[in-house]
Amino acid sequence: MQTNTPSRKTVKLTRRGRLVLLVSGAALAGTAVVVPLLTLRDDGAVRPRTLVIPEGWRAVQVYAAVDKALALPPGSTKQATAGAGLKLPDAAEGNPEGYLFPATYPVDERTTPRSLLSAMVSTANRKFSAAPVAAGAPRTAMSLYQAVTIASIVQAESATRADMGKVARVVFNRLAQGMPLQMDSTLNYGLGRSTVRTTAEDTRIGSPYNSYQRMGLPPTPIDSPGEDALRAVYNPTPGDWLYFVTVKPGDTRFTADYAEHQRNVEEFNARRRSLVQQRSEQQGHAEHGDGERGDGAQGDQRPSRGPQPAGR
Numbered sequence: 001m002q003t004n005t006p007s008r009k010t011v012k013l014t015r016r017g018r019l020v021l022l023v024s025g026a027a028l029a030g031t032a033v034v035v036p037l038l039t040l041r042d043d044g045a046v047r048p049r050t051l052v053i054p055e056g057w058r059a060v061q062v063y064a065a066v067d068k069a070l071a072l073p074p075g076s077t078k079q080a081t082a083g084a085g086l087k088l089p090d091a092a093e094g095n096p097e098g099y100l101f102p103a104t105y106p107v108d109e110r111t112t113p114r115s116l117l118s119a120m121v122s123t124a125n126r127k128f129s130a131a132p133v134a135a136g137a138p139r140t141a142m143s144l145y146q147a148v149t150i151a152s153i154v155q156a157e158s159a160t161r162a163d164m165g166k167v168a169r170v171v172f173n174r175l176a177q178g179m180p181l182q183m184d185s186t187l188n189y190g191l192g193r194s195t196v197r198t199t200a201e202d203t204r205i206g207s208p209y210n211s212y213q214r215m216g217l218p219p220t221p222i223d224s225p226g227e228d229a230l231r232a233v234y235n236p237t238p239g240d241w242l243y244f245v246t247v248k249p250g251d252t253r254f255t256a257d258y259a260e261h262q263r264n265v266e267e268f269n270a271r272r273r274s275l276v277q278q279r280s281e282q283q284g285h286a287e288h289g290d291g292e293r294g295d296g297a298q299g300d301q302r303p304s305r306g307p308q309p310a311g312r
Contacts, residue, residue, distance in 0.1 A: 053120065055102040055226035056155045058189070062100045062224065066116050069107055080113035086121045091145040098148045098221025099124040124148075124224075133227050133234070142233075151229040152221035156185035159246050161228050165237030166244065166254050173242055173256075181211040189222040247271065 051069045053062055066077040086096055096117065101124035105116055127133060128144060142150075150171055158164045174181055184198050190209030191202065203212035208219045241254040243261035245268050253264045 049107055051105045051107050051116070053100065053102045053105070053224065055229070056223045057100070057102065058223050059095075059097045059100055060192075062120070066113055070111060070113065070116075072113070077113040077117070081117060084114045084117050086117060087125060088121060089143075089145045091143065092220070095220055096121060098145075098152050098224060100224050101127060102224050102226050127227055128230060133231050146217060147230060147233050148225060149217050149221045150233045151225035152223045153181070153183060153185060153218075154232055155225040155229040156223055157183065158229070158232075159252050160250070163244075163252050164229055164232035165235065166239060166241060166252075168232045168236035169239050170241050170244060170254065172236055173240065175216065177242075178215070179242070180213070180215055181217075183211045186211040186218045186222055189218070 051065060053065065057065075060078070063077040063081075064074065066072075067074055070076075081096060082094070086094075086099070088094065088096060088099055092099065100117065100120040103120075103123055105119055107116075128148060150168065153171060154164050154167045158167045171181060184195075186209045187198060187202060187205075187207075188194055190205065190207035203210065208214060209222070211218065239254065240256040242256050243258065244252055244254040245261065245264045246252040247264055247268045248271055253261075255261050255264065
């Protein structure tokens, strides 16, 4: 940990809070496999005609979606990656994480895990190198693989498309200052989970994805970023920000001042406590038959995409 970084007990870099994920997470949770177009086979079975991979999905989610879409035993698609001959960059060392591009893919009787994975990687290679996405690439010293890795963090940490350029700038600013990224999104990836809360014990795990303890970027992307996220990496918004927190949906605050960040975090915490109290009251009413539990009561159950704020 760098000496120019505030103590782990008093600061975390970011918070992709439960409040923001109340809406976006709900949509994602409903898309484990998206197959909007169906057809009836000769034997009467329904077979999906398209498979939608959302932005921000991890490879394990993509594998599970392909298995389900092709009616294969769980684990089949993951096993197929080794012999799929995917055209990945050398730096990936055969790991397709980050290159299973989010898009809609056709599925028919001839579709195999290998053909779908190849289509996703080919799409990623084409999209990541096409203008205007890579228009800023000549001005940077990053490799494409590094850019995709940062884009995957930006994808995971951004509440909105408008925030992406600022989140990218925070990443670059912290790297430039020799500060650890301190992102829950990378830590959770290393732990193989998505969670709303990160403990001090979590941040001590010996993982290359533990950006609380390890300097620099994680060794691989942590999800499948879209074009907007990569464009933000190549063209980050100008600014000196080092911290950000989503106080409420549509209100993500970026700052270079730690004291201001702490005030923003406390405002977030106050709002979170209020939501927890509301949820408790709604549950109590529901148990006594006095009313139904509202959707907002589930706000604290969202998977987190960013570090917990200070002052938990």
